[in-house]
Amino acid sequence: xxxxxxxxxxxxxxxxxxxxxxxxxxxxxxxxxxxxxxxxxxxxxxxxxxxxxxxxxxxxxxxxxxxxxxxxxxxxxxxxxxxxxxxxxxxxxxxxxxxxxxxxxxxxxxxxxxxxxxxxxxxxxxxxxxxxxxxxxxxxxxxxxxxxxxxxxxxxxxxxxxxxxxxxxxxxxxxxxxxxxxxxxxxxxxxxxxxxxxxxxxxxxxxxxxxxxxxxxxxxxxxxxxxxxxxxxxxxxxxxxxxxxxxxxxxxxxxxxxxxxxxxxxxxxxxxxxxxxxxxxxxxxxxxxxxxxxxxxxxxxxxxxxxxxxxxxxxxxxxxxxxxxxxxxxxxxxxxxxx
Amino acid sequence: xxxxxxxxxxxxxxxxxxxxxxxxxxxxxxxxxxxxxxxxxxxxxxxxxxxxxxxxxxxxxxxxxxxxxxxxxxxxxxxxxxxxxxxxxxxxxxxxxxxxxxxxxxxxxxxxxxxxxxxxxxxxxxxxxxxxxxxxxxxxxxxxxxxxxxxxxxxxxxxxxxxxxxxxxxxxxxxxxxxxxxxxxxxxxxxxxxxxxxxxxxxxxxxxxxxxxxxxxxxxxxxxxxxxxxxxxxxxxxxxxxxxxxxxxxxxxxxxxxxxxxxxxxxxxxxxxxxxxxxxxxxxxxxxxxxxxxxx
Numbered sequence: 001x002x003x004x005x006x007x008x009x010x011x012x013x014x015x016x017x018x019x020x021x022x023x024x025x026x027x028x029x030x031x032x033x034x035x036x037x038x039x040x041x042x043x044x045x046x047x048x049x050x051x052x053x054x055x056x057x058x059x060x061x062x063x064x065x066x067x068x069x070x071x072x073x074x075x076x077x078x079x080x081x082x083x084x085x086x087x088x089x090x091x092x093x094x095x096x097x098x099x100x101x102x103x104x105x106x107x108x109x110x111x112x113x114x115x116x117x118x119x120x121x122x123x124x125x126x127x128x129x130x131x132x133x134x135x136x137x138x139x140x141x142x143x144x145x146x147x148x149x150x151x152x153x154x155x156x157x158x159x160x161x162x163x164x165x166x167x168x169x170x171x172x173x174x175x176x177x178x179x180x181x182x183x184x185x186x187x188x189x190x191x192x193x194x195x196x197x198x199x200x201x202x203x204x205x206x207x208x209x210x211x212x213x214x215x216x217x218x219x220x221x222x223x224x225x226x227x228x229x230x231x232x233x234x235x236x237x238x239x240x241x242x243x244x245x246x247x248x249x250x251x252x253x254x255x256x257x258x259x260x261x262x263x264x265x266x267x268x269x270x271x272x273x274x275x276x277x278x279x280x281x282x283x284x285x286x287x288x289x290x291x292x293x294x295x296x297x298x299x300x301x302x303x304x305x306x307x308x309x310x311x312x313x314x315x316x317x318x319x320x321x322x323x324x325x326x327x328x329x330x331x332x333x334x335x336x337x338x339x
Numbered sequence: 340x341x342x343x344x345x346x347x348x349x350x351x352x353x354x355x356x357x358x359x360x361x362x363x364x365x366x367x368x369x370x371x372x373x374x375x376x377x378x379x380x381x382x383x384x385x386x387x388x389x390x391x392x393x394x395x396x397x398x399x400x401x402x403x404x405x406x407x408x409x410x411x412x413x414x415x416x417x418x419x420x421x422x423x424x425x426x427x428x429x430x431x432x433x434x435x436x437x438x439x440x441x442x443x444x445x446x447x448x449x450x451x452x453x454x455x456x457x458x459x460x461x462x463x464x465x466x467x468x469x470x471x472x473x474x475x476x477x478x479x480x481x482x483x484x485x486x487x488x489x490x491x492x493x494x495x496x497x498x499x500x501x502x503x504x505x506x507x508x509x510x511x512x513x514x515x516x517x518x519x520x521x522x523x524x525x526x527x528x529x530x531x532x533x534x535x536x537x538x539x540x541x542x543x544x545x546x547x548x549x550x551x552x553x554x555x556x557x558x559x560x561x562x563x564x565x566x567x568x569x570x571x572x573x574x575x576x577x578x579x580x581x582x583x584x585x586x587x588x589x590x591x592x593x594x595x596x597x598x599x600x601x602x603x604x605x606x607x608x609x610x611x612x613x614x615x616x617x618x619x620x621x622x623x624x625x626x627x628x629x630x631x632x633x634x635x
Contacts, residue, residue: 041453044446048506059483142566
């Protein structure tokens with residue numbers, strides 16, 4: 001706050017005594033009123049942060065050292081949850097591996113594809129609005145609906161995609177029903193929904209100053225070279241932003257994996273027994289870390305253990321963000337960085 | 340397709356007639372560009388086309404490799420409504436969406452204003468906290484929150500989904516702050532000189548100028564709540580009376596064995612409001628997304 005009562009009082013020292021005190025008091029009152037305004041404006045967030053972030057974060061840390069099933073009071077078990085998490089639990093490492101797979105393949109593919117589509121749009125002369133809408137819209141479609149659609153499209157025996165592939169003589173894979181193809185199927189689904197990233201890239205690419213392209217062209221740079229040496233460096237902060245966002249979303253990846261596994265798995269075991277659904281169908285290939293956390297916490301009600309999993313996720317999410325941001329200095333180019 | 344040169348190239352200061360070889364090359368590049376974009380667009384449209392076609396098939400046909408419905412069974416769209424409480428789910432989604440969005444706007448606007456336009460010690464730190472909250476995976480806090488709502492006997496109702504929005508949403512605060520920062524100080528100072536308090540300035544000057552940002556935040560919120568799956572699964576998953584569309588749709592095939600034709604009809608119906616919303620408010624959407632890309 002920019003309140004400086006001492007300086008103010010000093011400068012007005014020669015004036016008669018009473019107005020000084022009055023003025024000082026008025027100034028103080030104004031300062032308090034300003035503080036009150038700030039407090040009032042910030043109050044929803046203060047309350048919201050305390051109740052929905054601060055409290056559960058502390059509570060999560062506490063619960064991670066307990067055994068808790070929601071019915072009986074939490075029982076302190078020390079590091080047992082963490083020991084089980086990092087040592088004994090046979091499902092954790094596959095889940096972590098699957099999640100890392102997402103971050104290693106899905107995230108870069110998404111970012112590259114979004115960039116490619118954005119560049120494609122800048123090169124089109126006609127119907128840009130139409131194409132932009134077509135590429136953007138899938139991003140809005142509810143993930144559950146999109147996933148259901150893809151499970152049907154990629155249905156191994158009768159799905160349209162394998163039918164089309166069959167017509168050109170290719171035997172399509174089993175997609176969501178094959179452990180090696182389940183994750184690539186999810187990648188296809190995610191590439192369909194790159195609209196948001198694409199729009200951000202598009203705005204960034206269109207913002208690149210034209211004179212840079214002109215001088216590059218004068219220097220004899222071809223289209224590819226201009227893309228590599230002008231467009232990419234200029235929009236690198238935006239790419240970084242998209243990358244961070246995609247990694248964070250990769251760490252939280254749940255809905256598509258859960259729906260695909262339950263729906264594809266449900267249609268495989270058609271006999272109707274919904275109860276013995278396999279987690280991460282098929283063969284644990286879509287068992288991602290958040291999916292496992294959900295099952296542990298809210299299906300098996302191992303809430304202490306789920307809290308320990310949440311704590312590990314928190315550490316990893318922070319580490320990943322920091323890592324990307326730290327390494328970014330090497331390749332991100334901020335315009336007018338001298339500022 | 341125009342014969343003009345491809346993409347990013349710009350008009351040189353003096354337009355000379357280019358040699359025929361160069362013109363031919365540029366035309367080929369333009370054709371390649373447009374073929375590529377058209378092919379990609381077709382691939383993007385294909386899923387929706389197939390979903391639509393399947394939704395008009397008989398159940399038997401949906402399970403066969405045939406791609407074109409024969410006959411067109413428009414009655415599927417009637418049958419969907421009788422076979423599942425689609426309206427009930429839509430109503431629940433609507434309640435969740437509207438109450439959450441109203442609360443989110445009412446609570447986030449003043450916070451964003453305080454972070455963007457009031458000067459106070461700790462403001463930057465507070466904004467950093469908002470960013471951290473934005474980055475935090477929801478799974479990190481979900482266990483204690485579930486316990487909290489369970490103790491309040493609200494698991495199974497829509498309240499655990501709605502109420503948090505009434506205490507500020509990190510994304511909305513972030514987006515609105517970014518926009519409020521772009522409002523010229525002169526407007527606010529003029530109002531201050533006229534003797535307006537900060538609250539008056541916010542409700543008159545700022546809100547009027549920030550309409551596009553507020554529209555974008557409202558749109559994102561409606562979209563997010565309509566599409567939300569993880570939290571509804573936790574809180575209303577066990578109570579079919581309060582299922583929202585995303586939950587109902589995910590359970591749809593469980594309810595109806597392999598009725599792929601009906602499932603695809605329901606899928607399309609769940610997509611429809613979002614698509615309509617986009618076409619109604621296209622400009623606000625694109626502006627809003629671009630706003631998120633702006634560095635803070």
